[in-house]
Amino acid sequence: MDHLSSYLVLSAILFSLGLYTVVTRRNAVAILMGVELILNAANINFVAFSKFVTHNLDGHLMSVFIIMLAAAEAAVALAIVLNLYNDRGHINVDEANALKQ
Amino acid sequence: MADFIFWIIWALIVASAALVAFGNNLIHSVFALMGTFLGVAGIYIFLNADFLAVTQIVVYVGGILVLLVFGIMLTNKISTAQISQSSVQKVLGLLVVLGIATIILTAVLPHDWVGATLPMAFTDTVTGIGTLLFTDYLILFEIASVLLLGALIGAATLARKEL
Numbered sequence: 001m002d003h004l005s006s007y008l009v010l011s012a013i014l015f016s017l018g019l020y021t022v023v024t025r026r027n028a029v030a031i032l033m034g035v036e037l038i039l040n041a042a043n044i045n046f047v048a049f050s051k052f053v054t055h056n057l058d059g060h061l062m063s064v065f066i067i068m069l070a071a072a073e074a075a076v077a078l079a080i081v082l083n084l085y086n087d088r089g090h091i092n093v094d095e096a097n098a099l100k101q
Numbered sequence: 102m103a104d105f106i107f108w109i110i111w112a113l114i115v116a117s118a119a120l121v122a123f124g125n126n127l128i129h130s131v132f133a134l135m136g137t138f139l140g141v142a143g144i145y146i147f148l149n150a151d152f153l154a155v156t157q158i159v160v161y162v163g164g165i166l167v168l169l170v171f172g173i174m175l176t177n178k179i180s181t182a183q184i185s186q187s188s189v190q191k192v193l194g195l196l197v198v199l200g201i202a203t204i205i206l207t208a209v210l211p212h213d214w215v216g217a218t219l220p221m222a223f224t225d226t227v228t229g230i231g232t233l234l235f236t237d238y239l240i241l242f243e244i245a246s247v248l249l250l251g252a253l254i255g256a257a258t259l260a261r262k263e264l
Contacts, residue, residue, distance in 0.1 A: 006111065019197075021122045029169060030130060033130060047145060047148045060150055068245050074168050078168055079260040082176065
């Protein structure tokens with residue numbers, strides 16, 4: 001817990017699992033969950049480097065802005081997903097090639 | 102003791118994130134995602150980021166996760182109670198992701214991070230974050246407020262019945 005590597009490895013694993021979720025899932029909401037995993041992995045890196053390397057709060061500020069962006073992104077993406085469902089009756093992204101048909 | 106708790110949280114994050122990536126039931130994935138978010142909040146506490154840990158719980162667990170659950174309930178017939186989800190191109194995706202993970206780990210692990218042996222002593226971060234937000238990051242802060250307003254209006258507009 002007192003070494004940077006354990007945090008970086010955790011972040012790499014979290015990023016990989018998020019990326020796997022994004023590239024393999026068919027459900028749009030599941031893909032959103034993968035994006036959140038990726039953003040969390042980036043946040044861990046920012047804060048870990050802030051504690052162990054730069055010794056200031058810039059990394060914390062970046063994480064605050066990333067969390068803010070994640071909230072905005074989730075709201076807009078879910079609105080789009082709801083529209084997709086109203087239009088087609090499912091939200092499988094591999095069959096969605098147009099937002100309106 | 103703290104070391105033990107750290108590795109428990111570490112394993113919790115990895116296990117729940119794996120359930121998000123590989124689970125077959127969408128509802129199980131969402132609840133596993135809650136485990137990941139709470140675990141990351143614990144990691145923030147180990148990283149002396151008290152403000153971020155609380156923000157993580159409030160925004161992610163209290164906001165985004167609820168939003169995702171709403172998204173699932175509105176796009177599935179919830180009465181079946183078993184909301185299955187499928188994956189496509191598992192082997193190809195696994196190969197790509199393993200390749201990228203290998204690249205990241207070979208970049209990260211052999212490096213002896215300069216200064217990495219000197220973790221910062223704990224100080225409360227709320228004062229510092231507040232000061233930085235209204236000095237060095239003021240423009241970013243204002244842009245963020247406009248972006249949030251735009252996202253609010255955009256989401257409300259998009260989610261209307263008659264677009």
